[in-house]
Amino acid sequence: MAAKPIVDGIEKQHANDLNVIRVNVQDDAMRPLMKTYAFQFTPTFILFDPVGEEILHTVGAIDPEIIDEALSSTP
Incomplete structure (x- = not known):
C-alpha cells in the first residue's frame, strides 16, 4: 500500500490526538462499515x-497537512 508510510507517519505524529483504524476493503465482513461510511476505494481517509x-x-493520497488542519479546526 503506497499510503502506508504516510498513514504510519500520521499515526505516530498524532498518537495522542487520534485513533487510526485500518479497514481491509477486501474483507467481506467490512462491507457494512464501508456502506455506512460510503467508501469503496483505498486509500480513503475519514476523520x-x-x-x-x-x-x-x-x-486518494493525502497530504499530512490536511490532517493537521482538520485537527486544529476541531474544538
Whole structure:
C-alpha cells in the first residue's frame, strides 16, 4: 500500500490526538462499515471529531497537512 508510510507517519505524529483504524476493503465482513461510511476505494481517509461528527472524508493520497488542519479546526 503506497499510503502506508504516510498513514504510519500520521499515526505516530498524532498518537495522542487520534485513533487510526485500518479497514481491509477486501474483507467481506467490512462491507457494512464501508456502506455506512460510503467508501469503496483505498486509500480513503475519514476523520471524526470527538463527538463522532465527520470532519474530513477524502479518497486518494493525502497530504499530512490536511490532517493537521482538520485537527486544529476541531474544538
